Amino acid sequence: MTYDIVILKLPGSDKLVKVFVCASGNSRGARYWTDCKPDMPMYKSPVALMKIGAGEDRDFFWREDCEEVGRIGHFESKKGRWDDVEFADAATEADMMYALAWGLADTPKKEKRLRIDLWHVGNDHIRGGKKQALPQMHLDNIKVLLSFFSDEKPTDQLMKAEAFRELGMFDQALKTLEFEFDEDFQFTCDVIKELALAGSVQVTELI
Secondary structure (H helix, E strand, C coil), X not given: CEEEEEEEECCXXXXXXXXXXXXXXXXXXXXXXXXXXXXXXXXXXXXXXXEECCHHHCEEEEHHHCEEXXXXXXXXCCCCCCCCCEECEECCHHXXXXXXXXXXXXXXXXXXXXXXXXXXXXXXXHHCCCCCCCCHHHHHHHHHHHHHCCCCCHXXXXXXXXXXXXXXXHHXXXXXXXXXXXXXXXXXXXXXXXXXXXXXXXXXXXX
């Protein structure tokens, strides 16, 4: 896996930040899960919300709102005109909670993405074996997220069914899985259905 460094100008400001972006990667060693998050050692999915600074001095921004003003390729020297530009960090689980509480996701698209990122981060504790179940704050997030899923998109319908299942709403999960999925989605659909029928609420690896 290789990374470029992208220089971004924050919206409504002349401030510049650096972020890493994947220049090349592969799916070797990847694991896939029922919440539709891939876990790829050779590629880390970016989150939508970024930050600079720490503690009370941190500032949040959305990658999609920024202008790319420069790029340092993987094989280029990292020394040069961007030396004084600060690296940005991905928002943490606590940051995402803060952003939702204070309305920093100011469009439906941003709120949906942020709530999906938060859902996946919550399930990461289960994937890593640190927890056996989602805390209530994450269940509350999933309840709100349900209203953001499209009734037309197959990926959204899979995620909606999985969200219902993780909430213990098994009848609603099974009803959602009546959607006419293409063959590419059928395996995941079948796994979620089997888990719902078994009364399981835990995110599960697709194997």
